[in-house]
Amino acid sequence: MSQVLPPPATFDAEVPLIIIGAGAAGLCAALAAKEAGAEPIVIERDAVPAGSTALSAGLIPAAGTRFQRAKGIDDNAALFAEDIQRKAHGENDPALVDVVAREAGPTVEWLADVYGLPFDVIDNFNYPGHSAMRMHGLPTRAGAELIDRLRSAAEKADVTILTESRVEALFADADGRMRGIELTRADGGRETIACEALILACNGYGGNAALVRELIPEMADALYFGHPGNQGDAVLWGRALGAQLSRLSAYQGHGSVATPHNILITWAVVAEGGFQVNAQGRRFSDETHGYSEQAAKVLRQPGEIAFDVFDARIADIARQFEDFRAAEKGGALLTADTLEGLAARMRVPADALMDEYKESEDLKTRNGTDRFGRVFRAEQALKPPFHAVKVTGALFHTQGGLVVDGDAQVRRQDGSLFPNLFAAGGAAAGVSGETAAGYLSGNGLLTATTLGRLAGRSAARLLRVG
Numbered sequence: 001m002s003q004v005l006p007p008p009a010t011f012d013a014e015v016p017l018i019i020i021g022a023g024a025a026g027l028c029a030a031l032a033a034k035e036a037g038a039e040p041i042v043i044e045r046d047a048v049p050a051g052s053t054a055l056s057a058g059l060i061p062a063a064g065t066r067f068q069r070a071k072g073i074d075d076n077a078a079l080f081a082e083d084i085q086r087k088a089h090g091e092n093d094p095a096l097v098d099v100v101a102r103e104a105g106p107t108v109e110w111l112a113d114v115y116g117l118p119f120d121v122i123d124n125f126n127y128p129g130h131s132a133m134r135m136h137g138l139p140t141r142a143g144a145e146l147i148d149r150l151r152s153a154a155e156k157a158d159v160t161i162l163t164e165s166r167v168e169a170l171f172a173d174a175d176g177r178m179r180g181i182e183l184t185r186a187d188g189g190r191e192t193i194a195c196e197a198l199i200l201a202c203n204g205y206g207g208n209a210a211l212v213r214e215l216i217p218e219m220a221d222a223l224y225f226g227h228p229g230n231q232g233d234a235v236l237w238g239r240a241l242g243a244q245l246s247r248l249s250a251y252q253g254h255g256s257v258a259t260p261h262n263i264l265i266t267w268a269v270v271a272e273g274g275f276q277v278n279a280q281g282r283r284f285s286d287e288t289h290g291y292s293e294q295a296a297k298v299l300r301q302p303g304e305i306a307f308d309v310f311d312a313r314i315a316d317i318a319r320q321f322e323d324f325r326a327a328e329k330g331g332a333l334l335t336a337d338t339l340e341g342l343a344a345r346m347r348v349p350a351d352a353l354m355d356e357y358k359e360s361e362d363l364k365t366r367n368g369t370d371r372f373g374r375v376f377r378a379e380q381a382l383k384p385p386f387h388a389v390k391v392t393g394a395l396f397h398t399q400g401g402l403v404v405d406g407d408a409q410v411r412r413q414d415g416s417l418f419p420n421l422f423a424a425g426g427a428a429a430g431v432s433g434e435t436a437a438g439y440l441s442g443n444g445l446l447t448a449t450t451l452g453r454l455a456g457r458s459a460a461r462l463l464r465v466g
Contacts, residue, residue, distance in 0.1 A: 002236035003169040007179035011194035015041050016463050018181055018195040020167050020233075023051030024445055025425025025452035026201035027150040028107070030159045031115065032456030038463050040456070041160040041193075043167055043183060045229050049151050052203055052227050052397045052426065052444065056143035057266070057321060059122070059135040060449055061442035062104035067112075067121045067136060075132035077102045087129040087290070087440040088433030091247075097431050099406045103450040108136050110453070115153040117146075124317050125268045127441035128290045135442060142322040146445075170198070170237055176412065177419045196420065197459040200410075201452060203426030204398030205232025206251070212395070215248045218296050225257055225264070225394035234427035238402045243418070244411040246429040248400035252439045255287075255294025256308055258332040259392040264323045265308055265332075267291040267441070269389070272317055273380025274310030275360055276391075279303050281343065281352030283360075286372040292432075292439035295393030307346050308389045309353070311382040327389065334388045342386045357382070397444055399432040408455035422459055424451035 017033055019026045022044035033040045063080035081101035085092055111117040119136040126133050138145045154161060164186035171179040171192070180194035205211040206226040213220040238245050255276070256265040270276065270287045276294075277283050278301040285297045298306045310318075315333070318324040327333065336342035339357050343350035363369070363376040370376065402423040403411045410421045410428075425448035432439040 002233045004172055004237055004240040005169050007171040007173065008192060011180055011192045013191065014194040015039065016195065017041070017197045017199070017459050018043065018193060019199040019201055020181070021051065021201035021203060021425070021427070022049035022151070022161055023201065023203060023425060023448065024053040024147065024150060025427070025448040026199070027154050028449050028452030029199050029201055029424055029456035030154050031157060032453045033460045034157050034159055036457055036460030038460035041162060042154070043165050043181070044161055044163045045166045047164050049161065049163070050147055050227065052230065053147040053448065054144045055225065055227060055396070056445060057137065057141055057264070057323070058143035058146035058445070059137045059141070059442050060104065060108055060445045061130065061134045062108040062136055063101065063132070063134050065105045065108055065136065067108070067119055068132070068134065071121055071123050073121060073123070073133050075134055077105065079131055080104070080134065083129055083131050084431050084440050084443070088431065088438035091433035091438055092431045095406060100431060100446055100450045103454065104446055107449050107453050117149050125272050127267065128271060128288050129440045140322045141320050167233070172241060175419070176241060176421070178421050197462050198421055199455045199459055200234045200237070200402065200421070200423040200427040201425050202233050203227065203230040204401060205235050206230045206395055206397050208232040211235065215400070216251050216398070219251065219253065219395045222295065222299055223257065223392060223394040225254065225262070226397045230397060230426065234401055234423060241418070242413050244403035244413050244415070246400060246403045247432065247434060249434050250399035250430065250432045250438060251436050252396045252399060252432070252444055253292045253295025253393060253436045254396055255291050255298040255306070255393045256391045257394045258327045258389050259305060261327055261330050261332045263327040263330065263332060265327060265389050265391060266318050266321045266324055268318050269308045269310040269314050272310070272314045273364070273377070273382060274308055274314055275356065276306045276308055277348065277353060277356055278306050279348060281348035281356065283356050283372070286374040288374050290437070290439065290441070293437040295395065296436065298391065298393035305390055305392050307348065308391055310387050312385050312387070313383070315387050332389050335385055337384050339386060342388055346388050346390070397426055399430040399439060399443065401427050401429045404428045404451065407458040408451045409458060420462060422455040424448060424455045
């Protein structure tokens with residue numbers, strides 16, 4: 001229902017801290033709050049926490065970590081912040097960018113050192129827009145592993161997680177102080193719970209078709225590849241509370257979802273020297289700008305499809321990702337020893353595909369720039385056998401939401417802070433500018449983990465002071 005109501009005279013129960021959502025943001029908030037001496041409860045609508053995190057590759061960008069230093073990667077938070085701002089064309093709040101860029105490294109190391117998450121840095125390819133290799137992932141390179149390990153860490157820390165429970169309403173005083181929530185359990189029972197602080201970690205609005213059509217109409221009819229529970233509760237509650245909302249047109253799309261298999265194909269297949277063609281066998285863009293903005297470009301092609309074209313070398317890189325292995329096992333990978341043979345399997349004109357291949361390979365020999373502005377590199381030549389995957393564009397998750405300060409505390413429309421309301425992850429306005437083009441790879445988990453940790457610490461500090 002996403003309502004905001006005056007508090008009832010009495011509540012069924014009372015706890016110090018409520019966290020709505022058990023994705024990466026909510027679980028990081030819970031772990032940080034518990035460490036700081038608070039007793040949080042996390043409320044999750046699913047039977048097992050998953051959310052958008054489980055659908056991702058589980059990669060967290062972070063700068064200046066010991067994992068990077070172990071591999072000789074020179075990086076720092078200032079360079080990371082510059083990359084975020086450059087990708088978003090300077091549309092982000094600089095202070096928030098500095099906070100998340102600075103906190104990302106310590107957050108990754110915290111998860112590794114305190115909770116045993118075995119991160120390492122992907123070092124055999126780099127994502128568009130990053131000046132250094134800084135994507136930290138777990139062994140399977142899958143978000144399902146990340147969320148499972150975070151959930152296990154929360155359980156070992158004795159964090160209470162109420163699953164199959166949906167928050168229907170927030171209770172707030174006239175001054176915006178959060179007083180509690182009302183939830184509905186799986187059996188239909190309802191319960192009111194009072195709290196002293198509240199953290200919204202319930203992601204964005206990608207699963208709410210009406211909000212998508214209102215706020216990002218270009219993706220209104222696109223495949224939604226996010227979690228169905230992302231219904232925009234934080235945005236709706238924010239509107240009712242008079243909170244500042246920002247960057248509501250920002251989102252993460254992806255121009256490489258295997259169809260009809262509906263499996264994510266890593267952008268490494270393009271970033272390492274591959275390219276995309278449409279059903280006519282023709283390239284249509286500079287694919288290296290980023291996979292997020294590529295979603296809308298793919299959807300503008302005939303039949304709303306494209307083909308990723310790459311080779312065996314790139315396929316070997318892509319196989320580190322569980323999703324790619326699943327796509328290959330499911331028959332999404334088309335393979336041939338010649339471009340003519342590949343074109344036949346793709347059912348595209350062979351002469352067109354051959355023209356695009358020859359042009360890109362010629363440009364690679366001289367590090368040339370093509371008609372779209374893409375710069376090709378000599379070390380990324382494609383050699384047989386060749387591969388292709390039929391893909392479409394999709395909406396993954398939204399990046400706009402509640403405006404927060406450097407402590408993840410939510411702002412009112414006049415710029416002042418709500419006394420005891422915090423937000424993280426998809427519930428908070430992120431650092432992806434105003435459109436899909438501002439999304440730098442990993443921005444979603446970047447703000448989920450860093451703002452989640454900050455929100456948990458800040459809420460615990462507020463409870464101690466109170």
